[in-house]
Amino acid sequence: MSTCLLGARRAVQRSLLLAGLLLTPWAMASSVTEKGETFERTIEEHGQRYSLIGSGVFRYMVWTAYAGAYYQAGETQPQPLGDVPRRLELAYFHAIDAPDFAEATTESLQKSLTAYEYSQLEADINAFNRSYQDVEPQDRYVLSWDGGVLRLALNGDTLFKGGNAELASAMFGIWLGERPLGEEFRDALLGKN
Numbered sequence: 039m040s041t042c043l044l045g046a047r048r049a050v051q052r053s054l055l056l057a058g059l060l061l062t063p064w065a066m067a068s069s070v071t072e073k074g075e076t077f078e079r080t081i082e083e084h085g086q087r088y089s090l091i092g093s094g095v096f097r098y099m100v101w102t103a104y105a106g107a108y109y110q111a112g113e114t115q116p117q118p119l120g121d122v123p124r125r126l127e128l129a130y131f132h133a134i135d136a137p138d139f140a141e142a143t144t145e146s147l148q149k150s151l152t153a154y155e156y157s158q159l160e161a162d163i164n165a166f167n168r169s170y171q172d173v174e175p176q177d178r179y180v181l182s183w184d185g186g187v188l189r190l191a192l193n194g195d196t197l198f199k200g201g202n203a204e205l206a207s208a209m210f211g212i213w214l215g216e217r218p219l220g221e222e223f224r225d226a227l228l229g230k231n
Contacts, residue, residue, distance in 0.1 A: 077093050095223070109125040133172065146219065147159075159205055169197040
């Protein structure tokens with residue numbers, strides 16, 4: 039083998055070794071951090087194993103409102119409005135009152151659903167809205183759909199349990215649908231950034 043080829047081969051080997059060493063900590067990290075909030079890459083909950091699809095920070099006007107992470111069970115391609123088990127975790131940076139959550143949920147769903155779709159889900163939406171509680175900085179809401187039950191939990195305490203696939207898709211659609219609260223945040227949650 040010529041000296042030139044041998045030297046080139048060694049250079050490629052060293053480059054690959056260096057790249058492997060640099061990427062190993064990232065690949066082995068068990069969590070991601072967004073604006074100081076940590077989200078695990080995998081979570082076991084309600085008989086499901088969820089894998090992180092994406093994470094990001096939601097900004098509203100001039101405020102950094104919350105950090106979030108979106109997970110799915112068993113699927114590698116994001117299907118936020120499908121019937122796959124999925125989970126959205128939001129860590130808040132500011133206090134928000136329960137009535138403000140209910141109002142924002144109602145307004146978002148009225149904008150994203152047809153009048154007929156909204157009317158079909160209205161009783162379930164109202165029940166869901168009644169479950170909201172005030173949040174303080176560092177509180178976390180988790181919205182999850184396990185394939186049969188929709189849940190809303192605050193800091194690990196379940197506040198709502200029920201609903202159906204249509205309500206689940208409508209609720210996840212607030213952040214992940216065609217007309218989300220924020221397109222940049224949606225894209226980050228779906229791993230597109």
